[in-house]
Amino acid sequence: MIVSGEDRRTDRPVDGRAELDNRSPIAVTEVRRSRTKSRGGIPRWLFKTFSPIGLIALWQVLSSVGVLDRATLASPAQIFDTALQMWQQGRLQDAVAVSTQRVLVGLALGLLAAVVLATLAGLFRRGEDLIDAPMQMLRTVPVIGLIPLLIIWFGIGEEPKVILIALAVTFPLYLNIYGGIRNVDANLMEAARTLGLGWFAQVRHVVLPAAMPSALVGLRYSLGSAWLALVFGETINATSGIGYEMNTAREFFQTDVIVVCLVLYAVLGLLADFIVRTLERTVLAWRPAFRGS
Amino acid sequence: MATSVSRELTGSDTGQYEKPAMVRGLTRRFGSRAVLDGLDLDIEPGQFVALLGTSGCGKSTLLRILADLDGEITGTVRVATRRAVSFQAPRLLPWKRVWRNIVLGLPGKADRARAEQALAEVGLSHRVDVWPKVLSGGEAQRAALARALVRAPDLLLLDEPFSALDALTRLKVQALVAELWQQHRCAVLLVTHDVDEALRLADRVLVLRDGRIAYDQPVEAARPRATDTPDFLAHRTELLSWLGVPAGDSATT
Ligand SMILES: Nc1ncnc2c1ncn2[C@@H]1O[C@H](COP(=O)(O)OP(=O)(O)O)[C@@H](O)[C@H]1O
Ligand SMILES: [Mg+2]
Numbered sequence: 001m002i003v004s005g006e007d008r009r010t011d012r013p014v015d016g017r018a019e020l021d022n023r024s025p026i027a028v029t030e031v032r033r034s035r036t037k038s039r040g041g042i043p044r045w046l047f048k049t050f051s052p053i054g055l056i057a058l059w060q061v062l063s064s065v066g067v068l069d070r071a072t073l074a075s076p077a078q079i080f081d082t083a084l085q086m087w088q089q090g091r092l093q094d095a096v097a098v099s100t101q102r103v104l105v106g107l108a109l110g111l112l113a114a115v116v117l118a119t120l121a122g123l124f125r126r127g128e129d130l131i132d133a134p135m136q137m138l139r140t141v142p143v144i145g146l147i148p149l150l151i152i153w154f155g156i157g158e159e160p161k162v163i164l165i166a167l168a169v170t171f172p173l174y175l176n177i178y179g180g181i182r183n184v185d186a187n188l189m190e191a192a193r194t195l196g197l198g199w200f201a202q203v204r205h206v207v208l209p210a211a212m213p214s215a216l217v218g219l220r221y222s223l224g225s226a227w228l229a230l231v232f233g234e235t236i237n238a239t240s241g242i243g244y245e246m247n248t249a250r251e252f253f254q255t256d257v258i259v260v261c262l263v264l265y266a267v268l269g270l271l272a273d274f275i276v277r278t279l280e281r282t283v284l285a286w287r288p289a290f291r292g293s
Numbered sequence: 294m295a296t297s298v299s300r301e302l303t304g305s306d307t308g309q310y311e312k313p314a315m316v317r318g319l320t321r322r323f324g325s326r327a328v329l330d331g332l333d334l335d336i337e338p339g340q341f342v343a344l345l346g347t348s349g350c351g352k353s354t355l356l357r358i359l360a361d362l363d364g365e366i367t368g369t370v371r372v373a374t375r376r377a378v379s380f381q382a383p384r385l386l387p388w389k390r391v392w393r394n395i396v397l398g399l400p401g402k403a404d405r406a407r408a409e410q411a412l413a414e415v416g417l418s419h420r421v422d423v424w425p426k427v428l429s430g431g432e433a434q435r436a437a438l439a440r441a442l443v444r445a446p447d448l449l450l451l452d453e454p455f456s457a458l459d460a461l462t463r464l465k466v467q468a469l470v471a472e473l474w475q476q477h478r479c480a481v482l483l484v485t486h487d488v489d490e491a492l493r494l495a496d497r498v499l500v501l502r503d504g505r506i507a508y509d510q511p512v513e514a515a516r517p518r519a520t521d522t523p524d525f526l527a528h529r530t531e532l533l534s535w536l537g538v539p540a541g542d543s544a545t546t
Contacts, residue, residue: 191384195398209388
């Protein structure tokens with residue numbers, strides 16, 4: 001027969017105190033107090049700049065000692081020079097203006113299409129039947145793959161570029177707005193009805209605000225695809241814009257110009273992201289504040 | 294399913310005496326199951342009625358029909374045109390400041406002064422401008438009450454408005470509802486599964502069972518009500534047995 005733990009315990013002294021004394025000591029640690037502010041040291045924002053600056057410095061060193069030659073990748077100093085020159089010639093501003101305009105026009109068209117289609121599909125059963133199925137089918141087509149068709153249909157002027165951007169914007173935005181409208185809390189709709197709100201007021205006060213967070217996610221995403229579409233669109237026979245500068249530079253192996261153009265794309269992308277974030281902060285101020293630690 | 298739907302939502306503008314709610318032969322089916330089955334109910338002006346019933350017996354279904362949120366019925370339902378509803382969850386629109394929630398749906402421009410007055414009544418003067426998500430559970434439920442009362446309803450429909458609150462807050466909000474009812478004197482239909490709550494607040498207690506009002510008795514004790522009198526305890530035991538809780542098992546809810 002096996003002697004279980006139970007049985008053995010009964011052999012121990014019955015006196016509670018003795019029992020306590022026999023227990024192995026409990027290890028105790030003091031809880032850590034999280035510091036509210038890191039006093040002294042380097043401020044965080046400054047610290048964060050260390051690694052980018054370090055990388056650029058390393059790049060410059062590699063160029064100066066000849067590990068990186070100019071035809072492979074120009075040095076940061078050369079790139080800065082080139083950017084300055086392009087600015088003085090006005091090429092840089094022109095390129096940015098043309099490209100930004102393409103994005104804005106494409107974005108406006110895509111935004112309009114997405115908002116109208118998603119609202120119709122989201123609010124009306126008939127609209128859903130007519131619009132949603134084709135949209136769900138078309139969204140699986142990679143927009144970039146449409147470039148050959150767009151060139152055949154619209155030539156090589158501004159239209160195919162703007163339309164490409166508009167298409168790239170429409171689908172992510174449509175899906176998110178439609179999803180947002182469809183996921184409106186039915187309880188809130190009911191509450192709105194009991195408050196005597198009519199159909200139009202329900203849409204205005206409940207459906208659209210409820211769809212806004214999701215719509216803004218869609219906007220952020222579609223801005224990302226708008227820049228991608230711009231880059232691709234501008235490689236097709238552009239005669240102006242950032243992509244045009246890049247293509248011309250490629251023919252002459254001007255890696256400095258190419259990097260300047262890449263930086264421009266990145267800065268414009270960051271700017272767009274910043275605008276959406278600001279929009280989110282103001283439009284979605286009602287959501288509980290979220291802050292990373 | 295609804296064969297002879299007859300809904301008349303009548304206002305006081307007809308001039309004649311009308312009850313805030315009059316229900317005749319109300320039946321509501323989900324599939325083949327009649328959750329409400331030939332139910333009759335009258336509520337008198339200014340009367341505070343508590344509706345008890347076991348979970349899933351159709352209390353919310355009845356309340357939603359009275360709130361005109363569910364029309365798939367047979368029978369006749371006449372309810373006051375001016376009515377307001379407050380649910381278990383406050384259901385405030387999170388994207389509107391508290392005061393805008395209060396006056397949403399009222400005719401005319403959003404009237405801040407009116408919202409402030411309604412919020413003061415429920416003790417939320419300091420919460421006029423915040424977003425609803427910032428409110429605590431009790432505060433949000435009080436705001437929902439203010440939103441209901443600002444409409445000066447003839448009939449106030451409450452669906453378990455206290456059940457999501459912690460015990461202390463619940464007692465406070467219950468007392469607030471009793472106080473507001475004495476000021477506004479609207480008819481109240483309070484859906485609850487809490488017998489003590491019903492007996493403390495209501496003039497009349499109903500038990501919904503098998504799709505009908507199976508029990509309908511006045512509560513005559515003077516207000517504010519003591520919850521330890523023999524009458525109260527006897528009534529409590531009686532109600533609990535109607536709800537299928539045998540005597541002796543009825544500790545507290
Ligand atoms: N929309 C619905 N579809 C199907 N069944 C429903 C629906 N709403 C309520 N029911 C059923 O009706 C019954 C009564 O529900 P309800 O009125 O919410 O009960 P309670 O008395 O707890 O408030 C439940 O059995 C529930 O499952
Ligand atoms: Mg219920």
